[in-house]
Amino acid sequence: MRNAKHFESAYTKSDMSGENGKEENMGFQKFVENIVDLLQERMGDAYEIKVLHVTKNNDVEQTGIAITRQEDSIFPTIYLEGLYQEYLEGEMLGVLVERIINCHEEQSMALDLDMDFFRDYGSVKDRIFYKLVSLEKNKKFLRDAPHLRWNDLAIVFYYAFKKNMAAGGSITIKRQHMLMWKQNAESLYRTARQNTERDMPELLVSMSELLSEMTGVFVREDDAAPMYVLTNREKRFGASAMLYSEKIKRLAERFGCDILILPSSVHEVLLIPDDHVREYAFYRQMVADVNRTQVEPEEVLSYGLYRYCRKKSEIEEIIS
Numbered sequence: 001m002r003n004a005k006h007f008e009s010a011y012t013k014s015d016m017s018g019e020n021g022k023e024e025n026m027g028f029q030k031f032v033e034n035i036v037d038l039l040q041e042r043m044g045d046a047y048e049i050k051v052l053h054v055t056k057n058n059d060v061e062q063t064g065i066a067i068t069r070q071e072d073s074i075f076p077t078i079y080l081e082g083l084y085q086e087y088l089e090g091e092m093l094g095v096l097v098e099r100i101i102n103c104h105e106e107q108s109m110a111l112d113l114d115m116d117f118f119r120d121y122g123s124v125k126d127r128i129f130y131k132l133v134s135l136e137k138n139k140k141f142l143r144d145a146p147h148l149r150w151n152d153l154a155i156v157f158y159y160a161f162k163k164n165m166a167a168g169g170s171i172t173i174k175r176q177h178m179l180m181w182k183q184n185a186e187s188l189y190r191t192a193r194q195n196t197e198r199d200m201p202e203l204l205v206s207m208s209e210l211l212s213e214m215t216g217v218f219v220r221e222d223d224a225a226p227m228y229v230l231t232n233r234e235k236r237f238g239a240s241a242m243l244y245s246e247k248i249k250r251l252a253e254r255f256g257c258d259i260l261i262l263p264s265s266v267h268e269v270l271l272i273p274d275d276h277v278r279e280y281a282f283y284r285q286m287v288a289d290v291n292r293t294q295v296e297p298e299e300v301l302s303y304g305l306y307r308y309c310r311k312k313s314e315i316e317e318i319i320s
Contacts, residue, residue: 027084027088028063028080028081028084031080031084031087032051032063032065032080034093035065035080035083035093035096035097035100036049036051036065038093038094038097039065039067039097039100039101042097042101043067043101046069047067047068047069048067048068048069048070049065049066049067050065050066050067050068051063051064051065052064052065052066052077054077054079055140055141056298057133057134057137057138057141057266057298057299058133058134058137058138058297058298058300059137059138059139059140059141060297060298062079062080062081062298063079063080063081064077064078064079064080065077065078065079065080065100066078067100067101067104075108076103076104076107076108076169078100078103078104078107083096083099083100107169118159118171118177119180121181121182121183124159124181125191125195126195127159127160127161127195128157128158128159128173128188128191128192128195129157129158129159129160129192129195129196129199129200129237130155130156130157130158130188130189130192130193130196130240130243131155131156131158131237131239131240131266132150132153132154132155132156132237132239132240132242132243132266132301133153133154133156133266133301134152134153134154134300134301134302135149135152135153135154136152137300138154142154142156144174144175144176145157145172145173145174145175146173146174146175146178146184146185146188147185148185148186148189150243151304151306151315151316151317152302152304152317153301153302155189155192155240155243156172156173157172157173157188157189157192158170158171158172158173159171159173173188193243193244196232196240196243196244197244200232200233200234200236200237200238200240200241201232201233202230202231202232202233202241202244202245202246202247203230203231203232203233203235203238203241204228204229204230204245204247204251204271205228205229206226206227206228206229207226207227207228207229207270210229226255226272226273227270227271227272228251228270228271228272229264229268229269229270229271230242230245230247230248230261230268230269230270230271231267231268231269235267235268236267237266237267238267238268238269239263239264239265239266239267239268239269239301241269242261242269242306242315248261248271248308248315249308249313251271251273252308252310253310255273255275257273257274257275257310258273258274258307258308258309258310259271259272259273259274259307259308260272260273260274260283260305260306260307261305261306261307261308261315262283262286262287262305262306263287263291263301263302263303263304263306264290264295264301265295265296265299265300265301266299266300266301267299269301269306274307280305280318280320283305284303284305287302287303287304287305288303291303304317304318305317305318306318
């Protein structure tokens with residue numbers, strides 16, 4: 001689970017390394033130009049190499065590259081920030097170009113279908129899912145994306161090509177799709193909830209289980225301060241499991257108290273019995289430290305703190 005393990009060490013401050021943004025930015029732009037030139041040379045005049053600036057989650061802008069032909073209506077985008085880091089660490093440009101071409105070919109095969117099917121809601125509705133994103137950090141994105149508010153978060157929708165999310169692509173559902181299908185945010189929510197709960201069932205593991213799996217060394221559960229990680233079976237956009245979780249309720253019944261919910265990333269949340277041993281400010285600082293030092297900017301879910309209330313049987317944001 002991508003970032004939950006970092007909460008285990010959040011009691012001590014993590015070091016932050018400085019970056020020289022100006023020098024890195026100049027180097028990155030030249031890197032992009034070289035990649036474009038090499039790709040154009042390899043692919044020939046039948047293809048156009050496009051540089052795309054894509055707004056991702058939390059309004060984070062990333063630079064992508066697409067290898068397209070005139071007849072292509074849909075094409076994969078390969079993002080360059082990670083490849084640039086490999087270049088800085090010594091990887092050869094030629095190797096990276098070959099990797100981009102291989103990735104393009106693999107993803108193009110996955111997307112090689114007649115997109116007319118996407119006009120028919122009956123053809124797509126079984127593959128519509130939802131995820132949770134920050135309401136505050138996605139103001140630009142949410143202008144054109146149907147969504148519902150949930151505490152300080154937004155429920156947004158996407159179409160997944162394959163059940164295995166790691167192997168297939170997805171399409172963010174925009175307002176134009178909703179209108180084309182003659183749907184609204186509420187009907188999309190009902191469809192997505194059913195699909196997400198069915199195909200991405202919730203997964204709850206203790207922090208000790210997680211650390212034992214990651215290290216190969218048995219880690220005993222801390223009865224004094226038990227921690228649990230909630231995600232889904234795909235471990236992708238797993239924070240949305242909060243929306244349909246039954247395991248949180250059972251955990252509250254087991255410990256006889258409310259459950260604190262700490263956002264780890266868009267992919268998972270951390271659960272801790274609300275035994276009032278520590279003040280909420282302590283947990284808020286944990287969330288802030290991990291978001292700042294361990295989570296990629298586009299994967300940050302929230303700086304907030306939530307609680308499953310046993311009395312109400314619902315999750316609420318802790319405001320005070």
